[in-house]
Amino acid sequence: MGFHTNNLKIFAVFILLSTVFACHEKSDNVIYEKKVSTGKLDATFAWLDKEENYAKANYMPVFYDYYQKILNKDIGQAAHVLEVVCSKKARARSFDKKFVNTINTFSNRYRSKIPVKKTLFINSYFTTLYNDKGDYKTAISYALKTVSTEVTDYDSCRDIAYAYCDLSFCNFNIGNQDLAIKYNMQALTYFKKINHINGIGAVYNSLAGIYYTANNYPEAEKYYDKAIDCFKKAKDLDNVFIALYNKAAIYSNDNNKNLNALVESTYNYFNSSGSKSKDTKISVYTSYISSLLRQEKLKEAKKIIDEIEPVVREVNSTQTNMEFDVIVADYKLKNNEPIDTEKIRNTVIPYLVENQNYQRLKIYYLILKDDAVKRGDYKTAYEYEINLVNVSLDIGNEANSDKVIELDKKYQNAEKEKKIVTQERTIAKKNSTIAWLAFSILAALVIIVVYQSRQKQKKLKNEKQTAQTYTRQLLEKTEEERKRIASDLHDSVSHELLSLKNMFDEKTSVTNTKIDAIINDIRSISRNLHPVMFDKIGLKDSIRQLVDRAQSVNNFMITAEMDYEYDLTSSVELQIYRIIQEAISNIIKYANAIASKITISESKNKIHIEIKDNGQGFDVDETLNSSAAFGLHNIIERSRAIGGEAKIFSDKNGTIITIEIKKQ
Structure with a gap:
């Protein structure tokens, strides 16, 4: 069970690594994820960061006090809190002198000491400031500084996208429609990289304005509706109202009968929404006043004018002031009141x-x-x-209208072509990934097969070594028992027979002969059980004695050639002796041979043994599978026990047994 579990673990790890490598291929369409801050903000910073606190009277005093305390301790934290407040001030079109001086001072003294991406908010703030003043050239210069920086993460990508929006707005107001739509499309590209729904809505809102100016009201309405959908998804009610306000301008120029209904519903929707944005309130209210003036409802219009005027003066923004002044002038014209034409x-x-x-x-x-x-x-x-x-x-004019449409279509076609190329690349990458995974799986399977094979070989090798060790130990124990029995026969029984022979009073030749024969038989049995003096004289001399004895007892010629000097252990040499003894015994009993030869030689790594006879031969496979092959199996197993390998070849010309033993 553990073996298979290990294989599965190896396979799983291999596939996981393959998948990781495949998924980390570089893509042209980089998506930057917004990182959620894991650090805990201190209480004051957290209070300043909350949107609802900005409307409170003590917001700016709290900010200035906090900012001065941390400025000399942590410039990065000071920049962070400045960014938070800048965002709220810009959204509210609040550009008071004290705060502007604070930003300028920080920029001059500390901006060079922190990363560029941490100070892009300064460019954004001043872009909005000069936009509000109507100084579009200066606003453009700040926005261009932002878009010239490198995108490195979500925040920098967002800041650059909004800078392109500002560039589009500025160029739109100064009549550069080609640049306006170009920058809009670049903003859209960057917003899509961070999946910024609110930013995408801002681009659609701007495109709608461009189409509106080009008198292409259907396209303008389409883009305003798309912008409103985005703002609703982002839960940005303020921008929803701005888009509705802008859409009302289309209906006004197109004499749409639903204009007044749209404006009134937007006005009511704003008042019921709980929005605290004063800037948005001014836009919604001026749109509603304009609707009342179109309907000649001058008293109602004057009431709303009086209601919104304090808010306008409080905000004191160039844009909102002009917006309000225009609606007041319109009211005065309809009410036959003089306007300040000289101003x-x-x-x-x-x-x-x-x-x-x-x-x-x-x-x-x-x-x-x-x-x-x-x-x-x-x-x-x-x-x-x-x-x-x-x-x-x-x-x-009409030419500009055609130009805007042409530029928009070009961009849309370019986007489609880009998507096609991206899809083709994605398909190619998927195919590559599939091929890589298939190769990885195949490679993993090969590795598993090789691993299993090696484990199996290792297991078989261990089993073989265990069997060899067991056989060797068994043979050694057997030899020890043989030695004991041979010693008992030689030292005890033989001596007892000699004592018995000497005890007879009447010695007859028959008695002596019988006793001598018994003693010789016992000595022969003893020698067969364990060769006399083997431990002292060694392998070569013991084999010579074996050969001489075999020739003297049997009508049989046997020779031995031994070129062997390697010092094997006594137990291994004894097993070689037993192998040769068994082979000679088989030749004498079964081969019907006239002669035999024993050869022992050695090479660098092995001991070579050959036992050859000129007997009648036999079928090796058939004999080994029969019950009468004990002697041959004895030779094979003894060879294995000492780390060798026995091979038997036999035909009608005789039998050859070869044994190779690795030197240890």
Whole structure:
């Protein structure tokens, strides 16, 4: 049972290693997994990290106090907490001077002392800051710094993906639609590498905006719906509302009858969601105010304006301020109230032109045109219409629409081709893996077979050695018993017979002859049981005595040639003597031979023994399988017991027995 268990363990380990090697092949489509932090955050850091605490009045004081305490102790921890707060401040579009100075100071003093990937959040924060200001060129410069870094893990891949989103947004606002869609697709690629559903939704939301600007409303709506699905899966309600707000803009331009219903449902959904995002609240509320204005519900619109204005002033973001100012201007136009056109012409328009913020510029030209129409100044209104058309042509004319569609299709085709190539590579790798596993299994089976064979050989060898040891010990015990019996016969019985012979008073020749014959028989039996003086004279002289005795007793010629000097143990030499004795006895009894020859020689590693006769021969296999082969089996087993091997060859010309014994 243990033997088979070991084989299974070897097989399992081999297959496991094969699978591991196969699964560790490099893939072009690297997926970065988000690492869950196993360390325990201290209480203050954990409090700062919780989203719901950001709205509390003591959030920033707690942060500054904590940050100053750890700054000189652990720069890495200080960077980490800065990253957490930066993320929340950027999301809330909060860019107060004190915090911006804190980030700048940290960047100037400590940024070079920690890994680049740990400071990418600084680029992200300033990208968002200058995006909010409408300074897209500066925002682009920060985002480009981020995308130029190497992707090494989940966090760096996420930061680079969002930087590409920022690049797309900036280029979209300054009219570079080709770059906008290019960067969007790069962002999508990186978000897919980390399976970042929220980021993928952000890309779809941006693509929808590009299609909307290109006046391709069906495609824009399709991408907004895809973005909303992603945001819902990610449970990011704030972005769900932003996407719904953007989708409402499509319905507005497309005169969709469901527009007002969509806006109102979004407004109600936000208020019931419990969202604390002030930035999102401003966008949802301004969209709802716009819907009320379209329906000429001016009182309701004014009520919502008054409700949201304190939030706008609290956030004090360039983007949200402009967004609110536009909706207030729209309300004033519909309510026949004057608007500050001088501020728009002399401050807002030059600022937007300088920063190439064509999307926002188009909105303000529309406000100025509507104001001029209200005042009956059609010449000025016409001039603003021309400006409006020129801006619209820059960012959303038919050529641009075709270009966006073309770029999108190119990307989609490239993605399909990439997927096909990836699938082909995957299939090839799978085939390679299958082939490797098949080879591994085959190799494992070969190893098991070889292992089993070796174990079997080892077992047989052990059994053979055990049998040899047992046989040798049995023969040694037998020889000891023979020696004892021979000694008793020679020393006791022979002496007793001699004493008996000398005791007879009347000695007759017959009596003497009989007693002498008995004594000679006993001596012969004694010599056969154990050769006299063997331990003293050794193998060669004992064999010579055996040969002389065989020739003298039998009408038979036998010779012996012995070229042997190797010093075998006495017990091994005695077994060789017994083998030769048994062979001579068989020749005399059964061979009907005239002559026989015994040869003992030695080589570097072996002792060679040959016993040859010119007798009548016999069938070796038949004889060995019969009950009359005790003598031959005796020769074979004695040879094995001393580490040798006996071979018997016989035909009508005689018999040859060869024995080879390894030198120890």
